[in-house]
Amino acid sequence: MPELTPSQTVGPYLALGLTWPDGHLVVPEDAPGAIVVHGVVTDGAGEPVPDAVVETWQADADGRFDHPEDPRGGSGFRGFGRCLTAPDGSWRVVSVKPGAIGDGQAPHIDVSVLARGLLDRVVTRIYFPDEQAANAADPLLATVPQERRSTLLAVPDGPGRFRFDIRLQGEGETVFLAV
Amino acid sequence: MTTSPPTHVRGYAPAPAGTHPNLDWPAYRSTELRAPKHRPILLPHRLTEVTGPLLTGPAGPADNDLTRQHAGEPQGQRIIVFGRVLDSDGRPVPDTLVEVWQANAAGRYAHQNDNWPAPLDPNFTGSGRVVTDSLGNYSFTTIKPGAYPWRNHHNAWRPAHIHFSLFGRAFTQRLVTQMYFPDDPLFPYDPIFNSVPDEAARKRMIATFDLDATKPEWALAYRFDIVLRGREQTPFEEPHA
16 A cells, blocks of 8 residues: 655745635635634744644535535535735735534634645634633533633634634633544 | 444544654754644544545646746756555545645745755745545656755755645545655755654655656656555444444
């Protein structure tokens, strides 16, 4: 059987290969029910990371994926967002709030972060602050030490806006996940 | 059409030890403030992880020919880079987007932050994309990139390489890697290449020269097969109450 190809860093010039003009638009800005999820990527010194890319993957508003593995069938929802960080480390994705999949998990968005200085991607998850009951029953959150759980929760930031900062290292380090 | 999510999800097999770099790798200085210090928490594969974007992305006519994106031809050795995208069960990965980017023949990236004194090439941007066919095959035409200096340590030079980004068919299959060229004298000195612990795995990042695929009086050819994660043998059962 063929053996896996190793991971390598995206390096400092990732923008050359990974820039999509509409990458951050999982749905158009003016789509009904559109939300903005945004934040800043920072390093172990608290400095912004200006050469990272944040990628998001999520179910649609009904908790479904437009993918053959989801037997419920797709809605045509792209589900994928990609935003390169700006010089101030900021990123921003326009999407809809994912619905509950129906498998006992709280609504969530899977996130990959790739950057110079990361030899492999790091993975995390965004959960929503207005889903307290669902979050309390979520099987992944239950495995995260209580004192670090808040790093996986987006912060309300006005109507239809959620803030999710990603701290690669140091105080308040984001919980990263082994996939 | 059913209205329930699947109750059994078959996840993707973990990588054998030594396949991927450890994030904490001091020889590559940029890891110092960026590699997380906490151990990652296991995310069992559920529906979000075994699905993924099946995008072919924004594709233009010259996207798989990096030598035809400008008015003139770029300087350098014209090459064809091709191969198959497979999973570790040996199955082809069809219809998946492959994104590539690279330096020009002189080793300079068309990026505002790359300022070392090598010439830019007005006829070369160095980014391309191609979608695999139904058998997982891909091919693109480019020029052979040059080595370039970086400031990781005294007199540090990266071996010539092409960056590859792949999605596969699931979130778990996402891979970003670099393709290297055979017999590069810079291999022993490069902390990024050597961040892969297993020597055999490291060598899988090196393309092979393929005389049969060259085009006479036109282009040399290098084969680079890419292997993404395959499935677990047993499904993960949701512990429904």
